[in-house]
Amino acid sequence: MTNLEKYKYDVVVIGAGGAGLRAAVEARESGLSVAIICKSLFGKAHTVMAEGGAAASMGNVNSGDNWMVHFRDTMRGGKFLNHYRMAELHAKESPDRIWELEVWGALFDRTKEGKISQRNFGGHEYPRLAHVGDRTGLELIRTMQQRIVALQQQDARDNGNAESHIKVFAELTVTEIIKENGKVAGVYGYWRESGSEVLFEAKSVIIATGGVGKTFKITSNSWEGTGDGHALALKTGANLVDMEFLQFHPTGMVWPPSVRGILVTESVRGEGGILTNTAGERFMFKYIPEVFKNIYADNEAEADRWYLDQDNNRRPPELLPRDEVARAINSEVKAGRGTEHGGVFLDVSKRLSAEVIKKRLPSMWHQFYELAGVDITKEPMEVGPTCHYVMGGVEVEPDTAAAIGVPGLFAAGEVAGGMHGSNRLGGNSLSDLLVFGRRAGMGASEYAKKNGENPVSDASVKAAAARIEAPFSRTGGENAYSLHAELQEVTHNLVGIIRTGSELKDAIEKIAAIRARSANIAVSGDRKFNPGFHLAFDLDNMLLVAESTAKSAILREESRGGHTRDDFPGMNNKWRQVNHISSFDGDKVSVKAQALPPIPKELFDLFDVHELEKYMTSEEIAKGGSN
Amino acid sequence: MARKLNLRIWRGDSTNGGLQDVVVEANEGEVVLDVIHRVQATQMGDLAVRWNCKAGKCGSCSMEINGKPRLACMTQVSAYGDEETITVTPLRAFPVIKDLVTDVSFNYKKAMEIPAYAPPAHLKPGEARMEQVDVERSQEFRKCIECFLCQNTCHVIRDHEENKKSFAGPRFFIRIAELDMHPLDILKNRKKTAQEEHGLGMCNITKCCTEVCPEHIRITDNAIIPMKERVVDEKYDPIRWLGSKIRKREGIV
Numbered sequence: 030m031t032n033l034e035k036y037k038y039d040v041v042v043i044g045a046g047g048a049g050l051r052a053a054v055e056a057r058e059s060g061l062s063v064a065i066i067c068k069s070l071f072g073k074a075h076t077v078m079a080e081g082g083a084a085a086s087m088g089n090v091n092s093g094d095n096w097m098v099h100f101r102d103t104m105r106g107g108k109f110l111n112h113y114r115m116a117e118l119h120a121k122e123s124p125d126r127i128w129e130l131e132v133w134g135a136l137f138d139r140t141k142e143g144k145i146s147q148r149n150f151g152g153h154e155y156p157r158l159a160h161v162g163d164r165t166g167l168e169l170i171r172t173m174q175q176r177i178v179a180l181q182q183q184d185a186r187d188n189g190n191a192e193s194h195i196k197v198f199a200e201l202t203v204t205e206i207i208k209e210n211g212k213v214a215g216v217y218g219y220w221r222e223s224g225s226e227v228l229f230e231a232k233s234v235i236i237a238t239g240g241v242g243k244t245f246k247i248t249s250n251s252w253e254g255t256g257d258g259h260a261l262a263l264k265t266g267a268n269l270v271d272m273e274f275l276q277f278h279p280t281g282m283v284w285p286p287s288v289r290g291i292l293v294t295e296s297v298r299g300e301g302g303i304l305t306n307t308a309g310e311r312f313m314f315k316y317i318p319e320v321f322k323n324i325y326a327d328n329e330a331e332a333d334r335w336y337l338d339q340d341n342n343r344r345p346p347e348l349l350p351r352d353e354v355a356r357a358i359n360s361e362v363k364a365g366r367g368t369e370h371g372g373v374f375l376d377v378s379k380r381l382s383a384e385v386i387k388k389r390l391p392s393m394w395h396q397f398y399e400l401a402g403v404d405i406t407k408e409p410m411e412v413g414p415t416c417h418y419v420m421g422g423v424e425v426e427p428d429t430a431a432a433i434g435v436p437g438l439f440a441a442g443e444v445a446g447g448m449h450g451s452n453r454l455g456g457n458s459l460s461d462l463l464v465f466g467r468r469a470g471m472g473a474s475e476y477a478k479k480n481g482e483n484p485v486s487d488a489s490v491k492a493a494a495a496r497i498e499a500p501f502s503r504t505g506g507e508n509a510y511s512l513h514a515e516l517q518e519v520t521h522n523l524v525g526i527i528r529t530g531s532e533l534k535d536a537i538e539k540i541a542a543i544r545a546r547s548a549n550i551a552v553s554g555d556r557k558f559n560p561g562f563h564l565a566f567d568l569d570n571m572l573l574v575a576e577s578t579a580k581s582a583i584l585r586e587e588s589r590g591g592h593t594r595d596d597f598p599g600m601n602n603k604w605r606q607v608n609h610i611s612s613f614d615g616d617k618v619s620v621k622a623q624a625l626p627p628i629p630k631e632l633f634d635l636f637d638v639h640e641l642e643k644y645m646t647s648e649e650i651a652k653g654g655s656n
Numbered sequence: 657m658a659r660k661l662n663l664r665i666w667r668g669d670s671t672n673g674g675l676q677d678v679v680v681e682a683n684e685g686e687v688v689l690d691v692i693h694r695v696q697a698t699q700m701g702d703l704a705v706r707w708n709c710k711a712g713k714c715g716s717c718s719m720e721i722n723g724k725p726r727l728a729c730m731t732q733v734s735a736y737g738d739e740e741t742i743t744v745t746p747l748r749a750f751p752v753i754k755d756l757v758t759d760v761s762f763n764y765k766k767a768m769e770i771p772a773y774a775p776p777a778h779l780k781p782g783e784a785r786m787e788q789v790d791v792e793r794s795q796e797f798r799k800c801i802e803c804f805l806c807q808n809t810c811h812v813i814r815d816h817e818e819n820k821k822s823f824a825g826p827r828f829f830i831r832i833a834e835l836d837m838h839p840l841d842i843l844k845n846r847k848k849t850a851q852e853e854h855g856l857g858m859c860n861i862t863k864c865c866t867e868v869c870p871e872h873i874r875i876t877d878n879a880i881i882p883m884k885e886r887v888v889d890e891k892y893d894p895i896r897w898l899g900s901k902i903r904k905r906e907g908i909v
Contacts, residue, residue, distance in 0.1 A: 131784050134838065558753055
């Protein structure tokens with residue numbers, strides 16, 4: 030491979046969404062050279078789709094808020110399966126990460142005092158989400174994109190080369206993370222435009238590739254959400270934790286078919302939108318679980334008063350955590366009280382004036398008007414659950430974001446597991462990727478500074494190159510598009526929002542069969558910007574993710590957060606002590622149980638013990654924390 | 657209510673190419689990107705097209721549909737007559753890479769030329785105070801999804817490759833305006849450099865950019881015209897020039 034395109038960097042970041050960009054800025058500011066690799070153009074990452082806001086207990090709207098309240102809400106939302114240390118770091122550091130964006134030029138909506146405004150969201154006790162209308166994710170991406178441009182301008186002034194310390198490699202797919210001597214040595218991939226191959230030698234690698242939504246048929250994710258980082262981590266020898274937990278966002282569009290799954294922001298409910306079935310019933314009152322009865326209103330009058338007086342009324346049940354609302358909608362539709370297109374109604378037109386709706390939810394108004402012919406200032410939206418977010422992900426050390434088991438590998442953002450437990454609260458994703466993007470950048474920089482170069486061997490390059498060439502050498506093989514559609518059918522029908530043991534068993538067999546056939550994918554055309562070729566690699570990743578999810582799901586015999594078993598309804602406190610760890614032996618994924626790290630006393634004591642009794646066993650309560 | 661749609665797709669690369677006719681199924685409510693994906697999955701596995709969010713929020717699927725610069729994900733098939741052939745071609749102002757994908761690196765180069773946000777040095781994180789009404793002016797421009805349709809349609813560069821060197825284009829005029837109107841930005845002379853270094857003067861306000869903007873940003877009225885007017889004011893009126901500087905400084909906390 031004498032003419033192979035080669036680069037050398039201290040740190041390589043895979044993914045240019047919020048976590049990847051924040052990690053890259055941190056690594057660059059510590060004085061290292063950084064490459065950012067992304068599958069799309071710079072600035073198009075799925076983070077731009079995040080609408081509602083970034084959760085941070087700045088206390089700008091309600092001064093009662095602080096990191097401890099945010100920590101409690103996050104643990105409750107995750108049904109206490111969260112890694113306590115990640116939830117703690119996240120709650121403590123989010124405000125600083127938001128303020129830092131403002132220093133870089135972000136323009137959040139303001140309070141009357143001129144501070145950053147904060148809005149209500151499901152599961153958050155106080156108004157907590159910093160936002161820009163309903164396009165907060167775009168603001169985050171643009172701010173960090175422009176921050177990177179600013180750093181490049183600085184380098185151009187200092188040493189005449191804008192790309193001397195940080196360079197974006199856009200439209201490049203990574204097919205492999207290469208290890209030498211048991212440590213990370215670099216990454217290998219191809220330019221999507223030309224199909225030609227590229228080697229990056231790197232001291233450390235940060236995976237920030239986002240989610241897995243495209244494994245499912247109905248999803249809010251773009252084509253990029255194919256679990257690349259999850260699969261790359263597995264193949265490199267890292268573990269995935271709790272892959273059974275998928276968040277089905279309760280409100281995706283359901284009609285027309287072409288937009289099915291596209292996100293309808295939770296802000297619609299945060300701003301007062303109510304959910305009704307075809308009988309006109311505001312059904313969420315029927316679905317308040319025991320553990321939340323003291324904080325959610327059980328009647329319409331109180332729920333409506335809450336919008337005016339939040340101190341003396343309980344919250345409307347439309348603002349329950351997402352898993353609860355998604356299951357409720359699913360039940361209503363199954364009971365025959367759904368719309369003809371399989372959704373329920375979400376209506377904000379009766380609470381807010383047309384002018385306010387267009388100001389606070391501009392992109393929702395636009396999206397429904399343009400794509401569904403619905404004017405949300407006058408009529409209700411039709412909504413239903415859509416696969417939105419994966420709570421499971423790479424098992425990492427909370428403080429450094431280092432992937433456990435692979436020296437030199439780091440992971441942050443949606444691709445990392447543990448932070449959100451069994452269910453993520455809305456707004457905790459944007460803050461997660463800022464907090465842990467920065468920490469991954471710090472962790473990877475420290476590692477790179479301590480460890481010397483680890484050259485990539487010719488043998489590794491040869492093997493990686495052979496894998497890329499393989500689908501072109503076959504003729505008359507399988508079509509990647511049809512296999513992808515088959516996989517989506519299987520996951521949708523058998524590993525979806527409601528699961529059973531027998532269906533999961535069926536799913537595991539079917540996924541294995543599709544995977545066997547995928548080894549025979551043939552690609553038509555040449556290497557030049559060839560989506561069929563690209564999908565062949567994406568599909569390989571999705572198949573590993575699906576296998577990991579189905580195999581974790583069949584083991585967890587309870588219902589918790591983003592994992593609902595029809596044959597094991599209800600939470601079981603014994604299962605709260607269990608993480609499922611997926612690993613890959615080169616042939617198949619295996620899943621084993623691992624004890625969840627026990628929560629230390631100072632965090633244990635932040636809760637009322639009677640609340641903890643709902644989640645923990647009596648032995649755990651008696652111990653009162655781990656130290 | 658599926659129907660057969662006649663779709664004409666430009667296929668080729670930088671060396672040659674042409675329009676190819678296909679017949680493809682189109683269902684109720686579908687957008688042009690849906691039928692392009694169907695062609696990809698069933699007839700042309702290697703048809704190149706960019707897309708991401710499919711909800712008009714990322715600005716990836718920019719192309720020309722029956723000659724008009726549009727986002728394919730926000731263009732309903734039903735907007736065209738049952739018998740009408742829909743023709744999709746790549747953006748004309750940028751070099752073709754393959755099929756519907758063009759080389760938009762021009763825009764990223766221009767982004768590098770706009771001086772970055774410059775906050776006051778003493779401002780600590782969390783200390784900024786701004787009025788909603790003041791941030792809204794810049795927020796309008798920060799809605800930009802960088803689809804580059806405005807760049808593509810602008811006649812200053814659409815058919816004049818030679819102008820690209822000295823012309824940043826509407827997308828970057830709103831970037832300059834956004835920074836200029838940012839309540840905390842302290843960099844002086846943004847309007848002047850827009851005029852002198854980024855080609856603002858070449859714009860003759862035909863509003864083509866505003867018309868194609870999928871975010872309905874009033875590029876011409878709210879960014880370009882005010883900057884042009886103030887450049888003129890400042891050039892000829894020293895009192896107003898001084899006033900604008902004082903006003904700007906007052907915005908700093």
